[in-house]
Amino acid sequence: MGNRKGDLRYGETSKGIGKVAALDRMNVDTDQIIPKQFLKRIERTGFGEFLFFDWKYNDDGTLNEDFELNLPRYADACILLSRENFGSGSSREHAPWAIREAGFRIILAPSFADIFYNNCFKNSILPIVISKDRTDELFRLVWENEGYSLEVDLVKRSVTGEEINFSFEIDDFKRKVLLEGLDDISQTLELKDSIGKYEKLFVDKRKWVLPEERESL
Amino acid sequence: MAGKTLFDKIWESHLVHEEEGKPSLLYIDLHLVHEVTSPQAFEGLRITGREVRRPDLTFATMDHNVPTTDRSGPISDPISAKQIEALRQNCKDFGITLFGIRINSQSQGIVHVIGPELGLTKPGMTIVCGDSHTSTHGAFGALAFGIGTSEVEHVLATQCLRQNRPKVFEIRVDGERQYGVTAKDIILGIIGHIGTAGATGTVVEYRGEAIEALSMEERMTVCNMSIEGGARAGMIAPDQKTFEYVKDRRYAPKNSNYKEALEHWETLHTDPDAVFDKSLTLDARKIAPQVSWGTNPGMVTDVTSKVPDPNECEDTGRKKSMEQALEYMGLKANTPITDIHVDRVFIGSCTNSRMEDLLAVAKMVKGRKVADGVSAMVVPGSQLVKKKAEEMELHRIFTEAGFEWRESGCSMCLGMNPDILAPGERCASTSNRNFEGRQGKGGRTHLVSPIMAAAAALEGHFVDVRGWEIEKGI
Numbered sequence: 152m153g154n155r156k157g158d159l160r161y162g163e164t165s166k167g168i169g170k171v172a173a174l175d176r177m178n179v180d181t182d183q184i185i186p187k188q189f190l191k192r193i194e195r196t197g198f199g200e201f202l203f204f205d206w207k208y209n210d211d212g213t214l215n216e217d218f219e220l221n222l223p224r225y226a227d228a229c230i231l232l233s234r235e236n237f238g239s240g241s242s243r244e245h246a247p248w249a250i251r252e253a254g255f256r257i258i259l260a261p262s263f264a265d266i267f268y269n270n271c272f273k274n275s276i277l278p279i280v281i282s283k284d285r286t287d288e289l290f291r292l293v294w295e296n297e298g299y300s301l302e303v304d305l306v307k308r309s310v311t312g313e314e315i316n317f318s319f320e321i322d323d324f325k326r327k328v329l330l331e332g333l334d335d336i337s338q339t340l341e342l343k344d345s346i347g348k349y350e351k352l353f354v355d356k357r358k359w360v361l362p363e364e365r366e367s368l
Numbered sequence: 369m370a371g372k373t374l375f376d377k378i379w380e381s382h383l384v385h386e387e388e389g390k391p392s393l394l395y396i397d398l399h400l401v402h403e404v405t406s407p408q409a410f411e412g413l414r415i416t417g418r419e420v421r422r423p424d425l426t427f428a429t430m431d432h433n434v435p436t437t438d439r440s441g442p443i444s445d446p447i448s449a450k451q452i453e454a455l456r457q458n459c460k461d462f463g464i465t466l467f468g469i470r471i472n473s474q475s476q477g478i479v480h481v482i483g484p485e486l487g488l489t490k491p492g493m494t495i496v497c498g499d500s501h502t503s504t505h506g507a508f509g510a511l512a513f514g515i516g517t518s519e520v521e522h523v524l525a526t527q528c529l530r531q532n533r534p535k536v537f538e539i540r541v542d543g544e545r546q547y548g549v550t551a552k553d554i555i556l557g558i559i560g561h562i563g564t565a566g567a568t569g570t571v572v573e574y575r576g577e578a579i580e581a582l583s584m585e586e587r588m589t590v591c592n593m594s595i596e597g598g599a600r601a602g603m604i605a606p607d608q609k610t611f612e613y614v615k616d617r618r619y620a621p622k623n624s625n626y627k628e629a630l631e632h633w634e635t636l637h638t639d640p641d642a643v644f645d646k647s648l649t650l651d652a653r654k655i656a657p658q659v660s661w662g663t664n665p666g667m668v669t670d671v672t673s674k675v676p677d678p679n680e681c682e683d684t685g686r687k688k689s690m691e692q693a694l695e696y697m698g699l700k701a702n703t704p705i706t707d708i709h710v711d712r713v714f715i716g717s718c719t720n721s722r723m724e725d726l727l728a729v730a731k732m733v734k735g736r737k738v739a740d741g742v743s744a745m746v747v748p749g750s751q752l753v754k755k756k757a758e759e760m761e762l763h764r765i766f767t768e769a770g771f772e773w774r775e776s777g778c779s780m781c782l783g784m785n786p787d788i789l790a791p792g793e794r795c796a797s798t799s800n801r802n803f804e805g806r807q808g809k810g811g812r813t814h815l816v817s818p819i820m821a822a823a824a825a826l827e828g829h830f831v832d833v834r835g836w837e838i839e840k841g842i
């Protein structure tokens with residue numbers, strides 16, 4: 152799963168085109184996406200090879216051939232299809248870091264856990280919510296057609312592939328963040344004056360919020 | 369105009385900036401930091417030359433990775449040691465108070481245990497941490513939720529967070545709970561009912577008689593697992609118990625500040641005419657002690673019941689995930705829960721490692737012995753809990769019964785330190801997640817309350833604690 156070469160780009164074209172890998176499980180949690188033994192790194196990189204580690208490998212370190220993402224047909228997929236409640240559990244951003252580094256840029260599922268969903272946008276991953284029926288249909292198409300690929304247009308909010316064509320919903324601001332690669336922090340820092348004004352409240356109305364250490368302890 | 373919910377009141381009083389088509393900018397009153405989700409955020413600040421805006425509102429501890437055995441020597445795992453050292457250095461460089469394993473170590477502990485314990489957590493605040501169980505702090509009537517590392521960096525740099533307004537979900541638990549039924553059973557019962565994604569996109573307000581009757585520590589247990597139902601946050605309106613709990617703690621407001629705070633805190637409740645986006649009512653009398661049988665916290669059932677049969681499930685997706693779970697758990701459908709034997713017992717984690725939890729376990733195990741073949745441990749949530757428990761001699765009761773008594777930390781809740789299950793080992797655990805591999809690759813976790821875990825340790829299999837004499841007195 153190391154190097155996916157799917158053609159996927161935003162910016163000028165705003166389109167992502169790539170093969171789809173199907174992970175037929177509900178409630179794929181972040182403990183599974185990146186197991187805890189790999190959370191000790193202090194860098195943002197180096198997680199891709201450990202994506203789905205416990206599923207990917209057998210106890211003796213050999214490749215688990217029963218794990219669907221190990222199938223050669225999915226080797227260069229850059230769109231991941233899964234089931235309900237994808238990304239549940241721990242808030243670890245290591246999960247989207249691993250997903251992105253392993254080459255996936257788009258995730259399709261009927262629902263996502265909130266923190267994971269937000270974390271995706273910070274890492275140029277597009278999570279797309281699709282209906283349950285659409286999910287079943289896509290699973291069928293991917294299983295039946297080796298090399299099945301989709302074209303995702305972020306401007307038009309559309310997904311197109313053989314036998315399928317639908318639009319998806321996405322918050323305008325989030326879409327803008329992906330398209331323009333905006334830096335959240337710089338944007339917020341432009342509002343420094345408003346933040347400062349809010350903080351003035353500490354002087355008269357919200358003194359109790361400020362942690363004031365008791366000396367006796 | 370309709371009244372406001374508790375959530376509305378806190379949300380609205382923290383808005384810094386609003387703009388059409390953009391998420392709101394929310395002020396954060398308290399930012400808690402730990403070693404695993406923060407190094408990349410501090411690194412980001414260094415690269416961009418930014419400062420921490422409010423080091424006085426930022427507190428750090430090391431909990432996920434730390435050893436729970438003797439800590440006087442160096443940490444044996446070099447990568448853990450590096451992460452712990454990185455936090456120490458970051459706190460030093462950016463002027464953040466750290467409760468570490470050598471620095472300020474008397475107050476070290478699991479981040480969600482020490483926040484309330486030190487009086488950092490207070491009603492009406494917004495609290496974030498790079499950890500999904502930040503929902504714990506909602507027990508005080510605070511808006512508290514977990515964030516990712518990019519957001520940690522955002523809060524460090526700006527003391528604000530961009531958020532879309534979530535929906536508000538009322539979960540009422542009416543009636544009085546039965547003897548032997550704990551806060552843990554209430555929250556597991558709720559999650560079993562709504563499922564692991566039942567509260568996605570919402571902030572839950574827990575209300576009703578059974579919730580009001582809970583102690584502060586029990587309320588923390590309930591709010592802690594909100595995320596396991598998919599919620600962003602869980603909250604409980606503050607009352608006299610809350611105010612009493614906070615008063616006189618190390619970082620609590622003092623004198624006139626406390627009086628001012630109290631005036632504000634007393635307004636923090638949902639108005640009678642407020643409208644929730646969604647509501648659910650459960651009856652506490654119908655909740656039995658719970659035991660999880662599968663690989664997510666929604667896969668849970670009454671101790672009197674059996675492991676469910678996937679063949680009786682009509683939804684094919686759900687059926688498949690039940691089959692996968694049973695295979696992983698090494699369980700057969702229709703096995704009575706009380707026939708399930710355990711190898712390990714873990715009492716700890718931010719869900720159940722506070723004084724009341726340890727006291728309840730001590731009462732159960734006093735003068736009794738852990739069953740043959742079971743290895744059991746108690747890991748206090750913080751050094752203060754540990755100290756208090758030792759003052760009460762609880763550690764003697766535990767060790768005499770055959771439990772190991774450890775230093776505070778996350779420990780076997782997620783097994784980032786050496787405390788892990790071996791493949792195939794089955795554990796009764798008071799933690800909050802039974803995901804595959806959570807407590808060690810191939811390890812099998814059953815989530816239960818502290819007294820259910822204690823009973824399982826003594827009997828070697830799950831038992832219904834309602835038949836037990838729990839209050840033996842110490």
Ligand code: SF4
Pocket residue numbers: 431432478479480499501717718719777778781782799800
């Ligand atoms: S005790 Fe477990 S759930 Fe709680 S903060 Fe630590 S690892 Fe997370």
